[in-house]
Amino acid sequence: MHETGMCDEIVEAVLRRAGGRRVAAVRVRAAFAGHEADPAVVEQGFRVAAAGTPAQDARMELVTEPPAVSCRDCGARTPATDALALVACPPCGGVDVEVSGDTGVVVESITYEPDVLTSEVRS
C-alpha cells in the first residue's frame, strides 16, 4: 500500500465532489488488512496532497476496517484482520479465498465550510 498515491486519490475524489467549495472535514473509509496503513501517515499524506487546494484545511477522519474474505471451501466470510487471512481462511485454513468488498478507499462524506450565500451546504 502506497500511502502517498492513496492520499492523492482521496484528495482528487474530494475535490471532484467539492466542485470548488471549501472543505471543512472529510470522512474516509478504508479497508486495510492488518497494519498496511498507518492512519497518521495517511493523514499527513492527505495534508501534503491537499496543500494549496480548497481541502487544505479539512479535518480528516480515517475509518479503517478490514476487508472481508470469502472462503470457497467452507463458505465462511471473515474480516481479514491480518495479512494472513487474505491468503488462508481463518476458520478452515483453506486457501481458496476471495477478498470481497472494497479493499480500497472510499470518501464517505464531505463537510463543507459554510458558504456566505448558502446557509447549508452539506454533502
Ligand SMILES: [Zn+2]
Ligand atoms: Zn474456510
